[in-house]
Amino acid sequence: MYPAAFEYHAPTSVRDALGLLGSLEDAKILAGGHSLVPMMKLRLAQPKHVIDLRKVPGLTGIKEEGSTIVLGAMATHWDVESSPILKAKAPVVAETAAVIGDPAVRNKGTIGGSLAHADPAADMPATAIALGFELVCEGPKGRRTVKADDWFQGLMSTALGEDELLVEVRVPVWPAGSGACYMKFPHPASRFAVVGVCAAVTLDKNGACTRAGVGVTGAGTKAVRARGVEAGLAGKRLDAAAIEAAAQKAAEGVDVQADLQGSVEYKAHLCRVFARRAIEAAVKRAQG
Amino acid sequence: MATASVERLIGKSIKRREDPRFITGRGSYVDDIKLPGATWAAFVRSPHAHARIRSIDTAAARKHPGVVAVYTGQDMTGVNSLPCGWDLRKEKNIPGVVQDLAMVPHMPLTADVARHVGDPVAVVIADSQAAAADAAEKVKVDWEVLTAVTSTERAAAGDAPQLHAGAPGNVAFRWEIGDGVATDAAFKSAPVTVKRRIVNQRLVANAMEPRACAARFDPATGELTLWVTSQNPHVHRLLMCAFVLGIPEHKVRVISPDVGGGFGSKIFLYNEEVVCSWASRQLQRPVRWTATRREAYLTDAHGRDHVTDAEIALSREGKILGLRVKTTANLGAYLSTFAPAVPTFLYGTLLNGVYAIGAIHCQVTGVFSNTTAVDAYRGAGRPEACYVLERIVEAGARALGMDVAELRKRNFIPKFADGFQTLVAVAYDSGDYGVALDKLLGMFDYKGFRAEQAAARQQGRLLGIGFSTYIEACSIAPSKVVGALGAGAGLYESGKVRVHPTGMVTVYTGSHSHGQGHETTFAQLVADELGLPVEQVEVVHGDTGAIPFGMGTYGSRSASVGGTALHMSVGKIKEKGKKIAAHLLEASPSDIEYVNGQFQVKGFPSKAVPFGAVSLTAYVPHNYPEGLEPGLEETSFYDPSNFCFPFGAHACVVEVDRETGQVKILKYLAVDDVGNVINPMIVDGMVHGGIAQGVGQALWEGAVYDDASGQLVTGSLMDYAVPKADMLPMYETERTVTPTPVNPLGVKGAGETGTIAATPAVVNAVVDALAPLGVDHIETMPLTAERVWTIMQTAKAAT
Incomplete structure (x- = not known):
């Protein structure tokens, strides 16, 4: 398991990292390495240059900015999973991080690395879409913010420009009366999501749904927003029948892929089952 | 000097003395061996399942910096095929041969055609692992891609x-056992017959340590030392010297140091160690190789891969009148070392199970396909037999509307202590099958469970229970018997006990520990018999330069065969010690007994010489019996008179998620009878690990080839699901103890029981859970959520 030869770079500022990224041919960003390094060891990826971000200051840490929680792109899954701020204000994000891979993966893998890699079976994309994360990219021309909905563009492809770094992940805090839950059917070998659904709801005093966010990962080539489900929840009192009816739309808009873990039919079915289960749990949490 | 009564060590759960070094990263595996001047080999492998080699261009690879040599199959002149050590031919009078085994060549580097993905065609040897890997990518093979077949059913x-x-026709052999005429008659007159297709899918062994080798030819002495991940270093040496490379056996030393798991896959002689040994002689430099996980998936011998049509004939009272089994066994692209034995003599001979059966007939066709070679994998043939029998027995019970435990009880062979002749050649040693099931049923409220199940079904929940009352053959094996069945080897074991002058003891065993805990168990056995503290005994294994010729570890043979060899040597030590002690005590040797670590005059513990004084006298023989050789060291070879047959009863309780098809194990109960037990903790560990592997096959594991391309699509740990701790329940295990009369220790063997028993218990439980939907059979494992969901959908559609 020896990767092909490559040159290793460890810049110490975002500016330097961007400089390298702009000037080097065939360079890959290393932001933890739990996706890139295995690919390199199998020689499926053979970049000429690897730019490691671990010495770049300011890319880690989790802090509160008003009603937003700001995560450095190099925050590890463990940082996310164990963050007191997230646990208090957006617990579903910590919970999602807690079911990524295994402890070794979570100790080294980063939220930014994972979102930029955009594995179709990664967990966090479902939660990013459901809650409405914003992803802050920095490039030669400065910073720009991309909504999670616009981030995932295809199989392992994102809105991140070739000359940009993902530097920050912004998690909106949902108001009181909200609840969210991420549930997945893990691949028995890899623990990636065969299907994963994150559902978030806000209920008013009468128990009616004023806001819903539902993200689906795993089943297709990219994580998507389940708009049909959200529409089915909006404005309704979320009893079992309403949830069931809404969840039936969970596979709509998902380009479900068949593989060893399931046929298109089965995975679409799992989308509906896990949507219902995630919504039920989210509603229960929203009800307190 | 009287000693206090020494506590018996046999039967005590002594902690494994090897574990501290393993769990603190201080084990010494092949990859840890430091060899100055070593070169590294990287193999160029076929990316195709079936392809003819038009030409190989190695020029660019040779020019790569650091490359020492590049060899193809054509360069390896004078090197023979890897041997198959089991011959099924009529002219050899092997029983049951219907069509002779096709002894097809298996060259270390194939020079004409690659027959499976991963088949090695060239090797690059370089100063570093990285350079070898880089240069291997530069070897250009001009392939003519051929159509491939991977499916067991379609191979022939x-x-x-x-x-x-x-x-x-890709037929490797045809073989049969039992009585076809009697079986046909039994089926003809039987009131109830049930026929089922039962598929035992292909598995990958997945030892934690990948295979590795390091070959060092010493030009000064002409000696070759090979460090290799082997379960049987002497077998490796013999096969490599005598059959493949033609180098004198006494000039080769094979060392298997710490080995991280084998499960059978490290029994066999493989291409890579042959190529590295050969290349080391060519280059006069050490050559080494360590498999990547990807290479392990593609080249370690796979296991199982049977497609079987099984039929059971029953009386209305549930008596088993007949069993008819037709199996196609996929052997892969080549004959691995012991491949032909696994689906024949390790399979058909176990189809009698624990039941009195009227007649049995089993026919097996071995087939070649464009897949990795298949050979022994934990249980090797016996799990396949147990799976067929325990599945068809439950199918028979369902057809009769009879309780599955009750049907078994009606058919158990009654208790016997000294032999039961089966209908399929072997004679069991000792057994008490009903007691094992009774004990199992006593571990939980079976009637209560059935009530709970009925109530759960009312609520739409799918609960099920499955049983497995298994038998297995281990303590492999009586040499004469296996020789008559086609084995190219004897299957005795060696054991040497060396007592040092100070009374310290070193034990040399031909068994090989690659996880089994021999360093503890054998020390415990010898210390117990000598009445010494266990710390006074050290165990050496895995080095042909240190141990007497030994056959190694597989087939749950170490304690029963290897342990008995040590027991025999201890007996010889005691006999010689008595002569020395008698001389010192001025008594007759026949008046000396060995008690609690001292030689004493019978009945007079005060007239005694301690063990250490006798050992010192043996090496400083100043005051010494006339005519007696100095020294205190004895070697024995033990060849068992029969196999041993452990047995037991397992039960599994599952719940199936109606929506997703996911199977959850709620309870797993096991009663095993492995004869006498030396170290209960170690036996428990083997049972636990075995159950995990058995459950793994039932629910998650499976090597899957893409039909069109012949690619192994489950070729990594990300795709091939090995069981993990959090996927398994807490096991509840018990034992019954029926000592074997075959060996003086009364031990049968414990290494494979769990694997054999668990798989049918789990699948039977799922079938039971799905019964309310009209499901009465599941053909194929693993029972992934999707497969179970699909079965439920199909059943719903049918009703």
Whole structure:
């Protein structure tokens, strides 16, 4: 398991990292390495240059900015999973991080690395879409913010420009009366999501749904927003029948892929089952 | 000097003395061996399942910096095929042969055709692992891609592509056991018959340590030392010297140091260690190789891969009148070392199970396909037999509307202590099968469970229970018997006990520990018999330069065969010690007994010489019996008179998620009878690990080839699901103890029981859970959520 030869770079500022990224041919960003390094060891990826971000200051840490929680792109899954701020204000994000891979993966893998890699079976994309994360990219021309909905563009492809770094992940805090839950059917070998659904709801005093966010990962080539489900929840009192009816739309808009873990039919079915289960749990949490 | 009564060590759960070094990273595996001046080999492997080599261009690889040599199959002149050590031919009078085994060649580097993905065609040897890997990518093979066949069912079909000129129709052999005429008659007159297709899917062994080798030819002495991940270093040496490389056996030393798991896959002689040994002699430098996980998936011998049509004939009272089994066994692209034995003599001979059966007939066809070679994997043939029998027995019970435990009880062979002749050649040693099931049923409220199940079904929940009352053959094996069945080897074991002058003891065993805990168990056994503290005994294994010729570890043979060899040597030590002690005590040797670590005059513990004084006298023989040789060291070879047959009863309770098809194990109960137990903790560990592997096959594991391309699509730990701790329940295990009369220790063997028993118990439980939907059979494992969901959908559609 020896990767092909490559040159290793460890810049110490975002500016330097961007400089390298702009000037080097065939360079890959290393932001933890739990996706890139295995690919390199199998020689499926053979970049000429690897730019490691671990010495770049300011890319880690989790802090509160008003009603937003700001995560450095190099925050590890463990940082996310164990963050007191997230646990208090957006617990579903910590919970999602807690079911990524295994402890070794979570100790080294980063939220930014994972979102930029955009594995179709990664967990966090479902939660990013459901809650409405914003992803802050920095490039030669400065910073720009991309909504999670616009981030995932295809199989392992994102809105991140070739000359940009993902530097920050912004998690909106949902108001009181909200609840969210991420549930997945893990691949028995890899623990990636065969299907994963994150559902978030806000209920008013009468128990009616004023806001819903539902993200689906795993089943297709990219994580998507389940708009049909959200529409089915909006404005309704979320009893079992309403949830069931809404969840039936969970596979709509998902380009479900068949593989060893399931046929298109089965995975679409799992989308509906896990949507219902995630919504039920989210509603229960929203009800307190 | 009287000693206090020494506590018996046999039967105590002494902690494994090897574990501290393993769990603190201080083990010494092949990859840890430091060899100055070593070169590294990287193999160029076929990316195709079936392809002819038009040409190989190695020029660019040779020019790569650091490359020492590049060899193809054509360069390896004078090197023979890897041997198959089991011969099924009529002219050898092997019983049951219907069509002779096709002894097809298996060259270390194939020079004409690659027959499976991963088949090695060239090797690059370089100063570093990285340079070798880089240069291997520069070897250009001009391939003519051929059609491939990977499916067990289609491998011998008329239109399947042919793998070997010497195996027309891809048939490796045809073999049978039992009585076809009597079986046909039994079926003809039976009131109830049930026929089922039962598929035992292909598995990958997945030892934690990948295979590795390091070959060092010493030009000064002409000696070759090979460090290799082997379960049987002497077998490796013999096969490599005598059959493949033609180098004198006494000039080769094979060392298997710490080995991280084998499960059978490290029994066999493989291409890579042969190539590295050969290349080291060519280059006069050490050559080494460590498999990547990807290489392990593609080249370690796989296991199982049977497609079987099984039929059971029953009386209305549930008596088993007949069993008819037709199996196709996929052997892969080549004959691995012991491949032909696994689906024949390790399979058909176990189909009698624990039941009195009227008549049995089993026919097996071995087939070649464009897949990795298949050979022994934990249980090896016995799990396949147990799976067929325990599945068809429950199918028979369902057809009769009879409780599955009750049907078994009606058919158990009654208790016996000294032999039961089966209908399929073997004679069991000792057994008390009903007691094991009774004990199992006593561990939980079976009637209560059935009530709970009925109530759960009312609520739409799918609960099920499955049983497995298994038997297995271990303590492999009586040499004469296996020789008559086609084995190219004897299957005795060696054990040497060396007592040092100070009374310290070193034990040399031909068994090999690659996880089994021999360093503890054998020390415990010898210390117990000598009445010494266990710390006074050290165990050496895995080095042909240190141990007497030994056959190694597989087939749950170490304690029963290897342990008995040590027991015999301890006996010889005691006999010689008595002569020395008698001389010192001025008594007759026949008046000396060995008690609590001292030689004493019978009945007079005060007239005694301690063990250490006798050992010192043996090496400083100033005051010494006339005519007695100095020294205190004895070697024994033990060849068992029969196999041993452990047995037991397992039960599994599952719940199936109606929506997703996911199977959850709620309870797993096991009663095993492995005869006498030396170290209960170690036996428990083997049972636990075995159950995990058995459950793994039932629910998650499976090597899957893409039909069209012949690619192994489950070729990594990300795709091939090995069981993990959090996927398994807490096991509840018990034992019954029926000592074997075969060996003086009364031990049967414990290494494979769990694997054999668990798989049918789990699948039977799922079938039971799905019964309310009209499901009465599941053909194929693993029972992934999707497979179970699909079965439920199909059943719903049918009703």
